[in-house]
Amino acid sequence: MRPQFSIIFFTTLVGMAQGLLFFVALLNIEGPVLSAPFLSMLVLPVSFILLTLSLVASFFHLGHPERAWRAAMMWRTSWLSREVIALPAVMALTAITFFCVIIGIVPTWVWAALLISILALWICTAKIYQCIRFIQEWSHPSTLSNFILLGLSSGGLLLELLLLLWNQPDIPLGISLISGVNFILLFLALNLKLWIWRRNQKLKPKSNLASATGIKGNNIRQTSMGFMGGSFNTREFFHHQTDRVISNIRKIILLMAYVGPMILLAFSMNSPNIVQIAIALSMHYIGLLAERWMFFAEANHPQNLYYQRVS
């Protein structure tokens, strides 16, 4: 598939916001752990900005953004429609949490509702891809696990950075503990990604030219796709990069999204400092952009069987 930059930014930004809010809600659901000023002045505004940026990014994907409201109509059948409902729900619950923090008391149900909406949004986002049964790279539960793990890892790193920025004694949490959790999340995410890449490599396409055309006989090959100048079909469903570029981007992903931040976290486990964590988060985010680019690039669409030779 052609990597879509609007969706690359959307899924990475919203994932980071979800990860951050997930940790915050989880920590505070049993009673206040993070202080109210930290939440109201830093965490919740930053989450809301990330959610807004992701929403803006998603609009760039549409040919008719002015009709975007219509996309909430088909929630009974379409995961995309459900996502269009879940994202504003997360934003609304973030705003409600913010006002509760300002008032001074956040009821348990607000944190619980926020947690549930975040999980729902993850499921909707991943299912958009996972439910396309003939894109075999996507049509697997690992799509959802990957979105959740990378959302948690980027959100966890952001939480650690915000805690270091806040730098107040009213935080009872050990910053080393958070570094440790982030390290484990990155380690799990890395192993999942390697597993996904191995799975993708071993996938046997269910469709081939024989099933796509029904032509009887051996050695079927296309001699003309029927036009020479390209079309939506030749643009939308392929990344148009060489194998070399793809393998280089794989290396960048491993280094930037996983290994680099893990090394920085390991070195800063005892006394994390703000610069190291800021670099770790920046590397991780750039790596995530590449990872999401590759998520599209490595998805093979069976329609490409029909578009192999110009003439």
Add this chain to the structure above:
Amino acid sequence: MSTNKQLALVIDLNVCVGCHACVTSCKEWNTSGSAGPLTDLNAYGASPSGTFFNRVQTYEAGSFPNTQTVHFPKSCLHCEEPPCVPVCPTGASYKRKEDGIVLVDYDKCIGCSYCSWACPYGARELDEERQVMTKCTLCVDRIYSETLPESERKPACVLACPTSARIFGDVHDPESDASKAIAERGGYALMPEWETQPANHYLPRSIMETIDAARNAK
């Protein structure tokens, strides 16, 4: 299978000569019909590109000297279980109950392209200028027309085909020419592995079997 009407095309690969008359007549009718305009980008430049509902491709099979060339028209198959319809977030993509035609409501389409990802056949094309998804309508504005003579109430591609390679009809009516052709001549559907149940069918080439039989007879 429901008892409702399901209009479809049956394409005879024995006689298609790859002349592209169906491609151009489709474009001509639909660019000025209710589905249009089907815009062209850079039409007179080095790399022209445009929206088409129908393409004719060419394939080869076999090894020399026993090879065959197959011209293969390709358009929306109007699946009985269209995977492109449930994924549409706005309801712009729909399948008509009365005749099974899969259509796009251009006034509701937000141009997200999701339906095109959900079609394994690549039958949908986003019109670059209008930024809405477009696809074969089975000439829905021709086949029910009250102003056209009865004999012309068929899809433009069917009327244009010089070898009558395209048969139009209701594949749920066992008495229709389309159903009879499928039943008598081994009509098949594309990519049956995804269980989309395409309404359009293709009639396999029998020429190679004839040649093989003649060779074996010698």
